[in-house]
Amino acid sequence: MEIQLLVVPYDSANRGARMGAGPEALLAAGLPQALRDAGHDVHVKLAELPADSWKAEIGTAFELMRMISIAVREAREVNRLPIVLAGNCNTAVGTLAGLGNASTGVVWFDAHADFNTPETTASGFLDGTAVAMLTGRCWKTIAATVPDFQPLSDQQVCLVGTRDIDALEHALLDESNVSVVESRALRAGLRRALSSVNEHVDQVYVHLDLDVIDSDVASANTFAVAGGLTLDDMDYALSEIAQTLRIAGVALTAYDPAADTDGAAAAAAIRLVCTAAALARES
Numbered sequence: 054m055e056i057q058l059l060v061v062p063y064d065s066a067n068r069g070a071r072m073g074a075g076p077e078a079l080l081a082a083g084l085p086q087a088l089r090d091a092g093h094d095v096h097v098k099l100a101e102l103p104a105d106s107w108k109a110e111i112g113t114a115f116e117l118m119r120m121i122s123i124a125v126r127e128a129r130e131v132n133r134l135p136i137v138l139a140g141n142c143n144t145a146v147g148t149l150a151g152l153g154n155a156s157t158g159v160v161w162f163d164a165h166a167d168f169n170t171p172e173t174t175a176s177g178f179l180d181g182t183a184v185a186m187l188t189g190r191c192w193k194t195i196a197a198t199v200p201d202f203q204p205l206s207d208q209q210v211c212l213v214g215t216r217d218i219d220a221l222e223h224a225l226l227d228e229s230n231v232s233v234v235e236s237r238a239l240r241a242g243l244r245r246a247l248s249s250v251n252e253h254v255d256q257v258y259v260h261l262d263l264d265v266i267d268s269d270v271a272s273a274n275t276f277a278v279a280g281g282l283t284l285d286d287m288d289y290a291l292s293e294i295a296q297t298l299r300i301a302g303v304a305l306t307a308y309d310p311a312a313d314t315d316g317a318a319a320a321a322a323i324r325l326v327c328t329a330a331a332l333a334r335e336s
């Protein structure tokens with residue numbers, strides 16, 4: 054399969070810092086070669102902003118989303134599977150726009166719900182609002198500057214492995230129609246959640262925030278917590294997705310090499326991306 058790797062080496066508008074170091078660390082750890090060894094043709098494109106310009110932190114995140122939307126659409130037009138390697142999860146707004154929001158479901162693997170809004174966040178971390186943005190709950194005016202972005206309906210979105218949710222964020226999630234499959238309910242609940250997403254879409258975007266993995270298995274970043282998924286769980290979940298829906302795009306986000314003291318998180322990331330690419334070829 055032809056793969057377009059889109060490398061977005063930013064965290065909170067900072068190039069190469071913290072989780073912004075993750076995408077290029079995964080390139081250096083051999084991710085492109087692992088995909089080539091699996092028989093894929095791999096093209097690599099870097100999303101990068103001029104270093105000397107003034108960067109507003111929120112404006113920069115949306116500038117990257119606009120670049121990603123266009124790059125994902127271009128990848129689709131030449132039949133390449135877009136795989137986004139990004140520091141931040143909010144890049145998904147650009148990816149979904151490029152894939153076609155109306156017809157694309159989202160399976161969001163993440164320890165966090167990313168369902169805060171500017172009114173509920175206590176940390177001020179923009180990335181904690183990513184799924185709220187995707188579902189049209191906040192940042193509406195600037196999200197509309199992302200080419201082809203339309204808010205998704207809640208029914209298009211399924212969160213998996215979610216376990217670290219703020220109180221006000223939890224209240225928003227409870228009153229939404231977004232489905233949530235907790236780690237312990239994976240084998241009992243994922244299939245039903247996927248078939249319900251499948252009723253509303255033609256294809257799926259698989260979002261892999263690496264901290265969905267249990268922190269005892271791999272330390273993806275400084276936000277990683279226990280109670281997450283194992284690599285066996287991920288194999289199961291990805292294969293269930295591919296049996297239900299056509300995988301149209303993938304992202305691997307939130308890898309911070311500084312937190313990965315034993316290299317287990319990088320190895321997990323490469324394995325997850327290769328598994329998703331193999332299943333996308335078949336799905």
Ligand SMILES: [Mn+2]
Nearest residue numbers: 142163167262
């Ligand atoms: Mn996330």
